[in-house]
Amino acid sequence: MNSYLKTSLIAAILLSLGATAGYGVATWREERGASASNRTSDGGATPEGRKVLYWYDPMVPQQKFDKPGKSPFMDMQLVPKYADEVSSTGVAVDPRVSQTLGWRTATVSKQRVGGGVQAVGTVQLNERDVATVQARAGGFVQRVGSIAPGDVVAQGALIAELLVPEWSAAQQEYLAVRSTGDAGLSAAARQRLVLLGMPEASVSQLERSGQLQAVAAVHAPIAGVVQELMVRQGMTVTQGMTLVRINGLSTVWLEAALAEVQAFAAKPGQSVEVQLSAFPGETWQGRVTAILPQANADTRTLKVRIELPNPQGRLRAGMFAQVRFAGAEEEALVVPGDAVIRTGQRAIVYVVTAPGRYQPVEVRVGREFSDRLEVLQGLQAGQEVVTSGQFLIDSEASMQGVLQRQALPASAVAAPAGMTASATSPAASASPTAHQGSGKVVELSAAEVTLDHGAIASMQWPAMQMSFKLARPDLGRGIKTGDAVRFSFIQSGDAYVVQSLERAGATK
Template sequence: MNTKPRKHLVGLTLLAVGIAIGWGLAQWNPAASSAAGSTHAPAAAASPERKVLYWYDPMVPTQKFDQPGKSPFMDMALVPKYADEGGGGAGLSVSPQAIQSLGLRTAVVEQRAVASSIDVVGTVLLNERDVSIVQARSAGFVERVYARAPGDVIAAGSPLVDLLLPEWLAAQREFLAVTALKDAALSAAARQRLLLLGMPETLVARVESTGEPQGRYTVQAPLGGLLAELMVRQGMTVSAGMSLARINGLGSVWVEAAVPEAQSGPLQPGQTAEVRLAAFAAEVLKGRVVSLLPEANPQTRTVRVRLELANPGLRLKAGMSGQVRLLGAEQTALLLPSEAVIRTGKRALVYVVDAPGRFHPVEVQVGAEIGDLLVVQRGLAAGQQVVASAQFLIDSEASLKGLMPQELAAAEPALRPGASPAAFTVLGVIEDISTTEMTLAHEPVPALKWPAMTMGFKLADPKLATGLKRRQTVRFSFTQQGDDYLITAVEGVSR
């Protein structure tokens, strides 16, 4: 009989018995039982409660609420924002693969000396300060009009018209009669009378030297320039004080340019400028700002700036156009690429690089644009890195996560669900009005830190525009809804 299979069977049986005994001891041993219980405790214990920072509407993530409830903007429940999700001051993480696929570029905020300048289009105009009006000093008749026409360029002293002046003729004869009496006092008084009648000193001297009255008088141009108007013709009767001609000097010309209102603040009279006219493209003309006109254009939101240029050789002609560069003083400023700034209408944002793949938004105040760079007045420091491309995609992701600049998040109070946005009441003058919108020049709004300005508002109800008209003073109340400001009530005010 073969005993080998039997030995195998016995061995397997003993092994099974040993395993069973070991399992039983493990179940009975208190230490082992405690260890097993501790091993399963984390899985059985409830996870700690997550901290809620605020609630928000995913469609309007910038508005925060301190309690759950229904969104006042959309027909949906508010969503909690947890502390372990980031946002509200935390940065935004972007994977290296996403950065590469987006083609994300960064730029460094630089501090350097720049000479601010503004490039605008200008038009050459006649210098309206260099104008002479020629008038008749006594009643008479036009005997001759010299070959002149409006638009002619004439020299100083050029004859314009010959006038026959009977009143001057009678006064000169009286003067000659008094002079014949050899009475110095009477002669001086008669001579003074001729001057008071408007006779030039040269004409009176000619009457004295010739002893003959000079009833015919030739009117001459007092200065050289453009004969803008000639208001007399041969045979006309003229009265004392009647305008005969208008002459505009050409020794200097004006160049007027329309500067955007946002860039007009630093401009000052006396500031230097460079002008490049299309007619003389290779030549740079030097000029200076003589005045800033006191009214802005309400349609284009520009301010008119007037320059004065010398006009040697009378080359510059009214109506010419060209490029004007207004030069400012050199100053030190922080600069960043214009493409790095996101303008939302209410604020300007940039995304600062905290570490490779991590960014956070910062609100900035920007100034003048110099080429493809912007002057940063507040919000950044020299040496910081900012996102220069693909920042709109990052901004969209940040908005979905409720990520906002820290100072703005702290400044915006949380609303209770169902509560209406705060309303502000202020006086204003209607500049433009329709059934859906109203443009008002309103007083300051201290609660929003707004200065007095002109801006557009939407109307909550078209009936609010009933009975109102332009230039009317009104008291109106408005609220903010998203990026829009909505007028909820308006009434006329008598002043």
């Protein structure tokens, strides 16, 4: 009984301790939650005075919330978007985020570039050095030389011996006419032999010996590799039938794949240096004979044809080679290739204007040198550009509408990073210009309206959805969400302020 009471007492104590601990944890969580919810005032401002525009989930940034709390998409708290982080001319990112993600930057600099471009290529047979042998007359194959496709033959090597019955009667006629001593008839009979396809050497042999030449020997007209052999012993051939195709080896082609952005490096007639994997340490001299007119759509490369001498026959089709196109060195403004974002219509880099602030700048790029790009317009030496993580910044800029709102004239993008908009824009000191537009109301409050508007030519804006400040709270009177409206607005600093707002079709 004592043991039972002791066990019951211990259980009661443990239960009491657990309840106390649970109450303490719950109280601590409530205090933490209250502390988190009190970080901003009812007016959407922090104790430090920073105004909060909205809260969002970094994983779903396009969804906005009007109060803090837990994200409905992820197991994480919503993040505030402060007013001082939104700008029409740049993107603000917490420097701690940049450091956590390991974003890298590089300095725009002038460097010596050029001095040659490297490319790869393969050796191929010279398709201009080809000989095709055909039968001059119909007959029968008596013998074929000891050759096969792929063999290398010397000039004059025997290809085949053909028996041509048609020649026998014509030769007998020629010998008979020749014995009469009639020069005119003899010349005509001899010409007939030539027209029947009898080689001049065989006709001369007939004249010297007086013996019929019924068998014609076919020899290789050039030295080279046998590409095709279409004749076999005992077969019948017809006039014009191809017997053999031989590709010469005195010169070969090297077809190099040159990136289209480096097309400037190759010109017809240019000398190049070639190194082959099969012969390390040796350098061969070649000449560019042609730049083929069609680029490879998959690899975006141009095919450059180079002719190489091959006196010893050491170069063989299929060999791999490195080609160097020589060029003069020159000074150019360059950035790392990773810093440039190509949108298809323009090229953009993000310039660091201050710690945690990034300015999108449209640039015009030129030649490509390995991992560097030449900048023709838009940057100056000494500016710092983002080379890693700029796609996250670009996504943030797109979400804020910075790229859509920001016109990037050449005079502005070429200005140094420290120069302000008022220093580069002559319109900064002039009175604000009113711009006209039309669209549909997405959200409306007493201080702000969100419009899905069409293109605005005076601002060089495409059609998009963005928020405007209202000059007066009564501008939205009688207008509701979904209404088609006409509006006018001006730019005031970084904000765009609607001066008039009326339903489309309404009468003033």
